Structure formats: structure tokens, C-alpha cells
Amino acid sequence: MEGIQAHRLFFANLITANAGLPPNSELASAFASTPREKFVGPPPWHVFTGTDYIQTPSDDPACLYQDVVVSLGAADPLNNGQPTLHAFCIAALNLRKGEHVVHVGAGTGYYTTLLAKLVGETGAVDAYEIEPTLAQRAISNLAELPHVKLHLRSGAMAPLPECDVLYVSAGATHPLAVWLDALRPKGRLIVPLIPSEGYGAMLHITKREDGGYAARFLTQAQFVSCIGARDEATAQKLTKMFRKSSWTRVRSLHRDDEPDDTCWCSGPGWWLSMR
Numbered sequence: 001m002e003g004i005q006a007h008r009l010f011f012a013n014l015i016t017a018n019a020g021l022p023p024n025s026e027l028a029s030a031f032a033s034t035p036r037e038k039f040v041g042p043p044p045w046h047v048f049t050g051t052d053y054i055q056t057p058s059d060d061p062a063c064l065y066q067d068v069v070v071s072l073g074a075a076d077p078l079n080n081g082q083p084t085l086h087a088f089c090i091a092a093l094n095l096r097k098g099e100h101v102v103h104v105g106a107g108t109g110y111y112t113t114l115l116a117k118l119v120g121e122t123g124a125v126d127a128y129e130i131e132p133t134l135a136q137r138a139i140s141n142l143a144e145l146p147h148v149k150l151h152l153r154s155g156a157m158a159p160l161p162e163c164d165v166l167y168v169s170a171g172a173t174h175p176l177a178v179w180l181d182a183l184r185p186k187g188r189l190i191v192p193l194i195p196s197e198g199y200g201a202m203l204h205i206t207k208r209e210d211g212g213y214a215a216r217f218l219t220q221a222q223f224v225s226c227i228g229a230r231d232e233a234t235a236q237k238l239t240k241m242f243r244k245s246s247w248t249r250v251r252s253l254h255r256d257d258e259p260d261d262t263c264w265c266s267g268p269g270w271w272l273s274m275r
Helices: 003-018 026-032 083-093 110-119 132-141 177-182 232-241 245-249
Strands: 046-048 053-055 100-104 124-128 148-151 163-168 183-193 200-207 213-221 252-255 263-267 270-273
Touching: 003 026, 003 083, 026 083, 026 110, 083 110, 083 163, 083 183, 083 200, 083 213, 100 110, 110 124, 110 132, 110 148, 110 163, 132 148, 163 177, 177 183, 177 252, 183 213, 232 263, 245 263
Parallel strands: 100 124, 100 163, 124 148, 163 183
Antiparallel strands: 046 053, 183 200, 200 213, 213 252, 252 270, 263 270
16 A cells, blocks of 8 residues: 555544544544545644644655544634544444534534534534634545535534534533524534633533433543633533542533532533433
């Protein structure tokens, strides 16, 4: 197998194995067939170290086929996120052919492309990106996927289409009502709940057929802020709550009723329960 294709295939199987998937899974095939260099702009690329960026030593795309966060070259610190984190979360969504996905925070379209490949041409993806330069790059990158539509606006405001899956790639402080209302029965939402300081975690919500919501945190994470989905008082509350191990005990989401003694964290119109 020729050079970069071999790197892509190794990367795809490594990333998805780290997410608990078997070799040659459908998600691995999606990673292997998606050239990351197409989405992160021209070299030299800048890789995030956790505190700053370092420049790749060459313009060889092989530099990108590692479990690293790569700058999208925007004025703000916007990145193509960590592949293992996204593989783990996308795998947890259990996407099926023909499903309708809403992707909030599409960036330049890399993870949107993976979602689109998993639902196939019988499915549909509505992607939202508020940063104009990134949105224009995403439109170009997604042009070969006719079942994907890129919206140059916030995905944190109505209207949103009814969907089976809603994947948020920016840090919120709470699950927005507009996201929960968009979910069909058995619909799944993953959103990063990010505090004012330190790490938050990826919250996985499933809408039950009786209208209730199962909820659990998947793994810790850090994300840039989701414009329109943050409340400072809640962010400070989350900072305190994520310092405790109890975040791993969250089991359900409640809306529009009073929290009880199983409440882990709450805000206007919602609360997370450990029951």
C-alpha cells in the first residue's frame, strides 16, 4: 500500500481500537477514507500541546495521522479535535444507515464527514458552523456529500430539524432545550459539559419512548465554548461538581420539575440525577 494510504489505515485502526472498536469497523473505514490534511489547511501545521502549539517539522501529511489536536488556522484557537475522543463519542452514538444527524460546531467538516459516511446516502446531516471562514471551508470540503447541508449560523438556536442524533462539538454548560426538543424517540445527544475551569465531560443523553431521558457521562474533555450555550453561574457550579468523582454516577436528565436528593447538578429547567 502506498505511503500516505498506509498511514491513514494504521491511524484509523489505531484510533478506533482505542475507542474499543474491532479492526476494520465501519468507523475505521470512514477515518481511513477521509484525508485529514484536506480539512486542516496548508502546511506547516500547528499541533496543540495542551498549553501551546508546536509546528510540524515537515509538510508530510503523515504528521497528521497521530492522536493529536491540530489548529484550523483561524484567528481564534479553533482546532480539529482529538481523534480518539471523537471516535469514542461517535462510536457511542451507534449511528445507523438512514438516520438524520445534526452536527453543531462543524468546523471545517472533518468529523461531519465521518458522521455522513456512517449514516450513508440514505441518511442526512445538517451541520452548523457560526465562524464564517470555517463555514466556507466546510462547504467546500463537504461538496461531494449531497446528503450534507452546511448552515452558516449558530446551532444553539431554533429552528433545528427533527433528528435521530445530535452531536455537539463545542463546550456548553447545559443541554439546551432546542437540542432536546429536536430529538426523536430513541434519539441520542452528545454534548461536552465544560466548566469555567478545568476539565468537563462528554454527556450522552438518550430520549426514551416515554419522553424521559437517560443520561451518562462518557469521558472527560475540554472544548472551546459553544456560543449561545453557556451560563456563567452554571459554569462555576460545574467547576465544583467536576472536582468530585460523583460525575460518573449520573444516570438521567430531568426537565421542568424540582430536583430531588439524587440531583448532581441543576440549572433553569433541567437537572441531572444520579438515579
